[in-house]
Amino acid sequence: MRKAGEVLETVVVVAIILVLLHTLLDDYSILSGWSVHARSWIIWVGLGFDIFFTVEFFTRFYLAFSNGRGSRYFFRERGWVDFLASIPLLLLNSLPHALALLAGAGLVSGLGSFLNVLKVIKAVRIARILRLLRVVKLFRGIRYARSPMAQAHVSTITTIAVSILVLWTLGASVMEGVGIIPGIEVPFTDGQLLRAGAIADAGPSPAALAQRAAAIAAIDATILVVRPQGGAVVWSRYAPAYYRQFFLPGDYGYLVSRGVEVFYDERPLAVSAARDGIVFFIAVVLTVLAFLFIYAPRFALQISDPVHVMRRGMSESDYNLEVRIPPERADDDVFELAALYNSVYLPLKDRLGNEGQGPAMALKIGDLQDLADKT
Amino acid sequence: MRAVESSPDPLSRFASRLLETPALRLLLALQKEEQAMNVLRINGPQLIPVFTSLGMDVTRGWREPAALISRAIRAEADRMMAAEITRLLSERLAFSFFPGVAGGRQAPARAKEELRALIVRAAAHPVARSALAGSLAAALSDIMEKYIPQAWERKKYVYVEITRVQHLALSPADLSDLTRCVVLVRPAAYLYVTPGETGDKDVGYSPLQEQYLSKILPGIAAQAPSLPRALISMGLRSTLAFPGSESVEAISRLGAIMAMRGRALSPAAVVDRGADTADKSWFNVQRRNARWHGLDGRMLDEMYTIAAENGW
Numbered sequence: 001m002r003k004a005g006e007v008l009e010t011v012v013v014v015a016i017i018l019v020l021l022h023t024l025l026d027d028y029s030i031l032s033g034w035s036v037h038a039r040s041w042i043i044w045v046g047l048g049f050d051i052f053f054t055v056e057f058f059t060r061f062y063l064a065f066s067n068g069r070g071s072r073y074f075f076r077e078r079g080w081v082d083f084l085a086s087i088p089l090l091l092l093n094s095l096p097h098a099l100a101l102l103a104g105a106g107l108v109s110g111l112g113s114f115l116n117v118l119k120v121i122k123a124v125r126i127a128r129i130l131r132l133l134r135v136v137k138l139f140r141g142i143r144y145a146r147s148p149m150a151q152a153h154v155s156t157i158t159t160i161a162v163s164i165l166v167l168w169t170l171g172a173s174v175m176e177g178v179g180i181i182p183g184i185e186v187p188f189t190d191g192q193l194l195r196a197g198a199i200a201d202a203g204p205s206p207a208a209l210a211q212r213a214a215a216i217a218a219i220d221a222t223i224l225v226v227r228p229q230g231g232a233v234v235w236s237r238y239a240p241a242y243y244r245q246f247f248l249p250g251d252y253g254y255l256v257s258r259g260v261e262v263f264y265d266e267r268p269l270a271v272s273a274a275r276d277g278i279v280f281f282i283a284v285v286l287t288v289l290a291f292l293f294i295y296a297p298r299f300a301l302q303i304s305d306p307v308h309v310m311r312r313g314m315s316e317s318d319y320n321l322e323v324r325i326p327p328e329r330a331d332d333d334v335f336e337l338a339a340l341y342n343s344v345y346l347p348l349k350d351r352l353g354n355e356g357q358g359p360a361m362a363l364k365i366g367d368l369q370d371l372a373d374k375t
Numbered sequence: 376m377r378a379v380e381s382s383p384d385p386l387s388r389f390a391s392r393l394l395e396t397p398a399l400r401l402l403l404a405l406q407k408e409e410q411a412m413n414v415l416r417i418n419g420p421q422l423i424p425v426f427t428s429l430g431m432d433v434t435r436g437w438r439e440p441a442a443l444i445s446r447a448i449r450a451e452a453d454r455m456m457a458a459e460i461t462r463l464l465s466e467r468l469a470f471s472f473f474p475g476v477a478g479g480r481q482a483p484a485r486a487k488e489e490l491r492a493l494i495v496r497a498a499a500h501p502v503a504r505s506a507l508a509g510s511l512a513a514a515l516s517d518i519m520e521k522y523i524p525q526a527w528e529r530k531k532y533v534y535v536e537i538t539r540v541q542h543l544a545l546s547p548a549d550l551s552d553l554t555r556c557v558v559l560v561r562p563a564a565y566l567y568v569t570p571g572e573t574g575d576k577d578v579g580y581s582p583l584q585e586q587y588l589s590k591i592l593p594g595i596a597a598q599a600p601s602l603p604r605a606l607i608s609m610g611l612r613s614t615l616a617f618p619g620s621e622s623v624e625a626i627s628r629l630g631a632i633m634a635m636r637g638r639a640l641s642p643a644a645v646v647d648r649g650a651d652t653a654d655k656s657w658f659n660v661q662r663r664n665a666r667w668h669g670l671d672g673r674m675l676d677e678m679y680t681i682a683a684e685n686g687w
Contacts, residue, residue, distance in 0.1 A: 146648075305649025318641065321650035322659055346656075347663040364398075365418050365425075371392050372428035 012056060016134050019049045023131045024281055030267070030274035036248055043101055043248075047094040053086040053134070078136065078159060085133040093128055100249035128277060129169050132284045136162050147304035154299060158291045162284055169280060184272060189253070192264050195220055196257035209260065210234040224252055225263040302329060306338045313346065317353060320346060389429055390447035394455065401642040403515065404455035405498075405508035411448045415441045453498065456511070460494055463515055463559075472553035475545045477603035489599035490559060496598070497562035501570040506562035506579030506634070513558050513637025519551035523629075525681045532673045536625035543626065550626075553606070557630035558637070560602075560610025563595050564588060580635065582616035582669040616669025628671040632678065635661065635668060654682040 022045060029039050060082060064073030073079040139155040176183035195216050202212030206228065213226035213235035224243075226235045253266045312319045323338035330339070390411075393399075399407045415422065419437040426433050426440040433440055468490075470482035494511075497503035513519075524547040526533035537543050537550065545553060564583055588611045596607045613630040615623045639657055646652055651659070658679035665672035681687075 301649065305647070309647055309650040312647065320639070320656060320660060321644075321646060321653060322656040324649060324651045342659070343663065346660045350660050350664055351667055365414070365421055367396055367398060368393065368414065368422060368425045369428065371389060371396065372425045374392070 013138065015049065015052055016138050019053075019131070019134055020281075020285075022046060022049060023128075024278065027274040027277040027281070030270050031278065033246065033267075035245055037245075039248055040101055043094065043097045047090075047098045050086065050090040050094040053082070054090050057082040057086040081133050081136050081159070081163075084130050085137060089128075089130055093131075097250070103249070128273075129166055129173065129280070132166050132281060133162065135284055135288050138288075147300065147308055149307070150296060150300050150304040153303075154291055154296045157295070158288055161287050161291065165280075165284055165287065185269060188269060191220075192222070192253065192255060192262070193257070195223065196255050196260065196262040199223075199226055199262060200258040200260040204228065204259065206231070206234045222265040222268065223262065224265050225261075227261050229256055229259045229261050301326075302332060303334055306334050310338060310341045313341065313349070317349075320350065322346060384447075385429055386443060386447040387451065390444065390451040393448065394451055403508070403512050404452045404459055405504070405511060407455070408448055408452035409505075409508060412445060415445060415448075456498060457495075459511060459515065460491055463511070464491055467514060468555060469552050470556075472545055472549040472556070473603070475543065475549060476553065476605045483601040486599075486601040489601050490556070493563050493595070493599050493602075494559060497566060500566050500568075502568045502579055503562040503565040504579070506565050509580070509634045509636075509638030510558045510562050511637070512640045513633045514555045516637065516640055518633060518636060518640075519554050520548075521685075521687065522678055522681055523547045523551045523554065525685070526677060529677070529681070532677050533625070533629065536674075537629075541625045553609075554626060554630055554633060556602075556606055557610045557613055557626055558634050560595075560607055561613045561630060561634055563598075563607075564591070564611040564614040566595070567591050580638065580668070581614075582619070583611075583614040585612075585615060585620050588612060588615070617671045618666075619669060625674075628674055632661070632670055632674055635670065652682065652687055654687040655679065658682050 022042065026042050026046065029042055057079070060073060061070060061079060064070050064077075064079070074083070136155075136159045139151075139158060172181060175181045179186075199209065199212050199216055202208040209226060209228065213223065217223040217226075217235065217237060224237050225233055227233045251265070251267050251270065253264050255262055255264075306323045306325075309321060309323045313321065322342040323335070325335045325338055325342070329335050393411055394404070394407045399410055402410065419441050422441065423433050423437050426437065426444075429440075429444075431440040431443065464487045468487065470486055473482040473486075474480065494507065497507050523533075527547045527550075537545075543550070543553075562579065565579055568583075592604075592608060592611055595611065596602075596604050599607065609624050609627045610630065612620075612623055613627040613634065615627070617623050617628050617631075636654075636657060641653070644653055650656070658675055661668065661670060662672060662675045662679055664670075665675055
């Protein structure tokens with residue numbers, strides 16, 4: 001049972017590492033303009049990961065709850081990280097993406113209004129940030145420090161730093177979404193509305209509409225398709241096959257202005273978000289790496305290693321090594337304690353040890369029983 | 376291994392396997408014995424199931440079977456120690472110092488056998504056997520070769536004490552050889568100590584009295600007539616407390632430090648991150664306990680500095 005638990009924990013750690021790579025790949029695919037086929041795979045894989053982590057959260061929560069430790073798991077054992085990095089992502093990110101993929105353009109355009117589309121995209125973008133909280137989950141699964149105290153301390157401080165980064169960015173995105181902070185979508189969509197109106201000014205004639213659309217599209221590369229509402233396409237930037245190959249639902253916007261439907265390219269917004277996402281991902285990873293490779297060794301050197309040496313010296317009769325005290329840290333409380341250990345405790349222990357049992361016992365009773373059974 | 380399997384006596388077989396367990400594998404015979412005896416002494420009552428598994432009669436308590444096993448362990452340790460002494464005499468001792476301390480004469484052929492006999496006699500005596508554990512560990516290690524040449528290069532306290540106060544004109548290699556012999560002769564000082572006289576405290580390491588050593592010196596020297604009397608004297612006098620006996624020769628003081636260091640040598644010990652090295656830690660603790668153990672504090676200071684400078 002314990003072994004199965006360890007295997008599952010290992011699977012979770014591997015899944016977290018993979019999902020972090022997936023996060024990076026997701027943004028990179030948008031930035032590099034990968035094909036629909038490749039990006040669809042990334043969306044399905046993302047859905048699989050989100051389902052996996054949602055199941056993991058419910059399983060952990062159920063097990064903790066049934067043992068009367070639900071609150072402890074959620075608040076003290078970082079269950080809230082499991083929650084934030086699973087269910088909101090599934091509901092706001094991967095599931096809408098996957099459903100849009102299944103429904104094709106119909107879902108996005110069928111939402112009825114441009115504002116609704118924008119809200120979905122906004123929610124998706126906000127939720128994506130939560131994926132980086134999974135970095136924090138790694139700390140539970142990987143034993144990177146010998147001392148449990150160092151492990152717990154560095155995990156806590158990393159959780160605080162990453163959570164502040166993620167939650168602040170999330171908060172800023174929400175404020176951008178509700179208009180407290182102006183985002184890049186506002187001037188972008190304002191511009192599209194203006195240009196759609198200018199196209200509609202050409203009147204109902206398809207030829208005039210096509211001529212006006214071509215003229216405006218020449219100065220605005222985001223105009224993709226223009227057609228009278230419910231009518232045939234009068235102007236298109238690309239052939240239909242190109243749209244099928246490179247446009248996923250959500251890559252384009254749609255609006256209607258005085259009986260004229262205009263489809264426009266939203267990928268510049270997605271590219272901008274993906275660029276931000278990669279920069280943010282790197283910032284989070286660098287923060288974590290800094291804690292792991294700069295802070296954790298310093299913590300070990302200055303706190304947990306001296307404590308470990310003193311603990312062994314006090315609990316093992318044959319362990320008589322002194323704590324190494326760096327001269328520049330000699331005034332630290334821990335090293336002041338270590339100096340006392342070196343100069344008072346160990347000499348006393350040496351005196352008492354020589355009066356008592358001699359060297360400590362490397363042998364255990366179990367060793368003798370095993371030997372007796374074999375003899 | 377085959378010899379172990381073919382041994383007809385289950386107690387001997389058990390003792391042999393016990394002393395070869397992974398936890399003890401890297402230790403010397405007397406260190407293994409000390410560990411095994413400690414387990415028996417401290418955990419005696421809890422070991423009744425072990426004694427039962429060995430087919431021993433436990434109806435009269437644990438002491439009797441524990442004593443039988445102790446005897447088997449000691450016999451096995453003797454067997455192992457004989458091999459260690461042979462290795463020591465053939466590989467680690469050259470007696471190259473002989474001309475320097477024996478009026479120019481070379482070491483006679485029987486000198487090594489007489490030293491072996493002295494060690495074996497010490498091993499047969501409970502208190503001297505305890506002293507022998509540290510001496511053998513030090514003599515089999517390379518501790519002399521590490522510290523004496525360094526002290527020679529420094530030309531400080533150890534060098535001055537040996538060359539200018541004791542007037543020994545030996546090379547560092549010869550001096551290492553001499554110190555090794557001093558350390559091996561040292562347990563003989565306890566040959567006439569009555570077991571239990573030291574109250575189990577610091578058995579084999581308690582300082583002895585100068586008058587007492589003067590009395591036993593002729594007897595010990597007679598047991599090893601090929602060895603220079605000065606060597607025997609230095610070995611025995613390494614048990615004198617310093618600075619209590621100001622006339623103790625520098626080599627004796629050095630030998631006392633080496634024997635004590637040998638007692639604490641642990642080849643399997645791993646230096647934890649955040650800890651100082653084994654030698655540096657030991658010398659630093661002993662600097663503070665120098666008076667307690669009757670060791671030369673200034674020599675310990677120098678050894679500590681050498682250990683610190685060399686990362687030992």
